[in-house]
Amino acid sequence: MNTPELADLTTCKHCGQSFTGPRIEVIGQPQARLQAYIQILSKHFYEKHPREAQMMDIHTAIYSGLLFLMNFKTTDKELNEKRDQLRWTIHQQTLKARFSDESLKEQCGVLAETLWDLVYDGTQHEDTKVEWKRILLEAFTAIRDALEEPGKYPEAQTEQKLVVV
Numbered sequence: 001m002n003t004p005e006l007a008d009l010t011t012c013k014h015c016g017q018s019f020t021g022p023r024i025e026v027i028g029q030p031q032a033r034l035q036a037y038i039q040i041l042s043k044h045f046y047e048k049h050p051r052e053a054q055m056m057d058i059h060t061a062i063y064s065g066l067l068f069l070m071n072f073k074t075t076d077k078e079l080n081e082k083r084d085q086l087r088w089t090i091h092q093q094t095l096k097a098r099f100s101d102e103s104l105k106e107q108c109g110v111l112a113e114t115l116w117d118l119v120y121d122g123t124q125h126e127d128t129k130v131e132w133k134r135i136l137l138e139a140f141t142a143i144r145d146a147l148e149e150p151g152k153y154p155e156a157q158t159e160q161k162l163v164v165v
């Protein structure tokens with residue numbers, strides 16, 4: 001059931017303070033309400049959380065550095081690595097989901113069981129199921145590692161942990 005009488009709510013991840021957005025729409029300025037809302041959030045963030053704001057500025061500089069370096073092709077190994085490290089740092093901040101080894105093991109186990117139930121006709125050996133789980137886990141781990149790139153630049157990992165995502 002819809003509850004239109006309740007205003008949308010935005011909560012600060014650092015202190016838990018809640019904000020309700022301005023409800024007024026300005027005719028002819030479709031973005032005005034959203035801009036006013038973001039301004040309220042911005043004022044709170046910069047005034048109440050200067051340390052986090054400073055970290056955000058550092059990450060803005062990282063993104064700016066990446067965009068700058070993307071204007072060049074180079075054979076310089078160090079420059080290429082720097083560009084990739086900047087990309088990786090931003091990537092780690094924007095990942096929507098992470099999969100732990102334990103989670104992958106569990107999901108591959110369930111998948112192997114499901115496949116086993118689908119194809120089992122009494123002739124297969126139980127070891128086949130174990131082998132499927134191993135193959136699935138290897139494949140999913142490779143995909144996870146390619147997408148998440150965990151621990152690729154340990155020296156950059158320390159600074160990105162300071163930011164709440």
Ligand SMILES: [Zn+2]
Nearest residue numbers: 012014015048
């Ligand atoms: Zn706050």
